[in-house]
Amino acid sequence: MRDLCILRLSALGDVCNLVPSVRALQTAQPELKITWIIGRAEYSLLEGLEGVDFLVYDKKTGLAGMAALRKKLLAQRNGQPFDVLLHMQAALRASLLSRFIPARRRIGFDAERAKDFQNWFVHEQLAANPRQHVGEGFLDFVRHLGVQPGPLQWGIPLPQTAVDEARRWQPEDQAYLVLSPCSSNRARNWRNWSNQGYAALVDYAYENYGLQTLLTGGPTELEQETAKTIAELAKAPVINATGQTSLKALLCLIRDARLVVAPDSGPIHMAVAMQTPPLGLYATSNPDRTGPWLGREFVANRYPEAVKHFLDRDVNQVGWGQRVRDPAALDLITQEDVQQRLDAIMNSKEKLA
Template structure:
């Protein structure tokens, strides 16, 4: 017998800990739930860094889990929520850590992914599963949870909060001139070959400067890899054309920098999805991940897509022969992206979008 779903849930728990891009893609589901039930209480159990990006999101109570605290951190959350029973728990993290965390939460019904999309045996930890869907974008996979609960209005909306302190931080870093924002590196993880070359970025920066009069603001975290990438790029371009803010902003400050940019260029990483959430023109650079699944949702037509070429070149298969979401874990995959691919997309977006609003003219 299936566990019944509440017709009008009063309190919904969302369990999604990471990552930055994914939590940005989940926000439209939150907004859809709020449109359907304006009085619903939503508690989102989220990772520490992701919370720093979304803190202040209207109508959402956050419970923060720092994965560095391990089981002790889980127990602290279980104690915090010991007297709380949710009408429904939306288990939206396909990871064993999150499934273990879910065991200490009280909920009338637990909803997870369908068996085909569930990883780490997540379906063993849930009562109900979303409807199967082949070849879904990440945002649509999240929205399927709302659809299962009966939500019909699934138009994507974000309304991310940016405090004035973050805007001040952004102005301090960027100055007053118009700029493009380039976040050259994805999260520095093992075999995460999503980064394009310093030479490629330098050529794009010179193009934006000479053809559009746009400075480029480089952003990213403070890792050695990211700082070294910034140094290599700066050594190849006119000093007036670039501002190196790598490691220099908070996540809210980065959000504010993105919000004031004429254009955002980055590989598959948090910043392209943050830019998408803010409606900023976005060129995503994709070769190791499938943009049909993970591109910036509203700017899919502007993606530089060399994923099919990478599948053929490095996996020796046709794109329709590999599993949905298959990554091309090869250090040379991103070299398939050409400078002219990126500058052509950038030129088209700058010509077709309003500089102030970041929307199509």
């Protein structure tokens, strides 16, 4: 195998979880040429990743963009196909895009994980490996190629411009936590805790550990209003950088923070990549599947209770990716839950092992 192509467009947390698979392949075969077809925002997070050639696909361009990407690939490769395509996104749009990528071998997920008829678009499927973390699912592609992964490695590059940008937001001579209170806004996919709960945590962290809170997030109206409300409700001082940092600068802020607080969203996985303790808040999704790959002991986890209360089943009786589609599930996470997880982090090592 001389070269391969990875197809994974989104999302931020998923591409963070995929990087150790890239590192495992590079360790096993240093001369391997890797091309990664990726989304625009995700590329801005991973840009500069050593040994990887990125091609950005904008989903807004539809089939025309897919055709243009194929034309570019064929021109770059003198019409030659990749030895292997790792189709690592089980979604219909990605599967359609996969047919525009020339490759001799096309590898996708096993039957249980191959959503949206992904099996129609590949030649080979992974061996079944149920009830695994998303990151382990990506490593299954590495194992399928005959490589046994070693210790997890990320090494996402941080340019000096991002370091300088982050410094403008960091409190001087004071430890801080990063709070990213909002997940992506998807239909009937509630993940966000209450503003009052977040504000109380801001005050608890400041009063008990001297931690200042740095609020982060995107530029959407929901994220802006959420951050503003938390800052107004909190008595402790807050730095509000919501919608005002690049993703690379956010990685720097996360790297230097004492911990990250967030629901099931990208910053939790970015924290793991930076070896920063992740205080995740989970009630509507299973943290054993989509929670932080490392540091899962720091998660405030009410998913089993939510499954029992809203689905009337035990957690081992539902599908591995089962969501709880009720916003009231987040109310199961108590202030005491989150404070206890914060205490556990503050009594642990500063960086994940």
